[in-house]
Amino acid sequence: MVFDEKLLDCISQARHVVVFTGAGVSAESGIPTFRDAQTGLWTEYDAATLASPEGFRADPALVWGWYEWRRMKVLQAKPNPAHLTIAELAEKVPRLTLVTQNVDDLHERAGSDNPIHLHGCLHRPRCFACAKPFDYPPGIPEEPEGGRRLEPPRCVHCGGYIRPGVVWFGESLPEEAWNAAQQAAQHCDLLFSIGTSSLVWPAAQLPETAARNGAAIVQINPEPTALDRTARFNLRGKAGDILPALLEAL
Helix, strand or coil: CCCCHHHHHHHHHCCCEEEEECHHHHHCCCCCCCCCCCCHHHCCCCHHHHCCHHHHHHCHHHHHHHHHHHHHHHHHCCCCHHHHHHHHHCCCCCCEEEEECCCCCHHHHHCCCCCEECCECCCCCEECCCCCECCCCCCCCCCCHHHCCCCCCECCCCCCEEECCECCCCCCCCHHHHHHHHHHHHHCCEEEEECCCCCCCCCCHHHHHHHHCCCEEEEEECCCCCCCCCCCEEEECCHHHHHHHHHHHC
């Protein structure tokens, strides 16, 4: 794979690199995207039913069962070459900030330290009533009976239902994570946008913010996106193919 020398120079000279990842990176590990996960038994439910506070209040067992099914898929998956290369890249540049829209832990398992999870994490549930964190028992959960419903555990502090630790429709991004991501975008000199459609806001504004502040934008995605016009370099293909080759070229 041959890369533009200007791209290689940009990476080599960068002092602060932001890597911004989306669902396409996890999909290469076999994890269904949010929409793709609405298949089989789940097709009869719309997104608002499965991913909103109102949906959880109406049917906690349905929502918890769907997210536990998704969490099981994540626990069975393994980091792919894109995850591994991002972790390796962090050791070769002066500073790297990893920001992800993904709710799995594959970046952590690949060796990345403290990624910023803009949309929360499946492995960090909390109480729906008092917001106290909940610790899962060790091991891989069984798939919810019938692939559908599972009663949520109860909070040991207040007795409320435990909810998935992800950002639902109608909810704000975690303030600390969003502020850290914005700061990184404002002060980086190179941003990789990898495997994201650039359609989900406000997360999609991070590359635009970086570009306005003078950073070079590198997009890695199989298909064109709304970011094409902003990115200085558009690399078409799978992140798991392009990133290892790019690191080798460096």
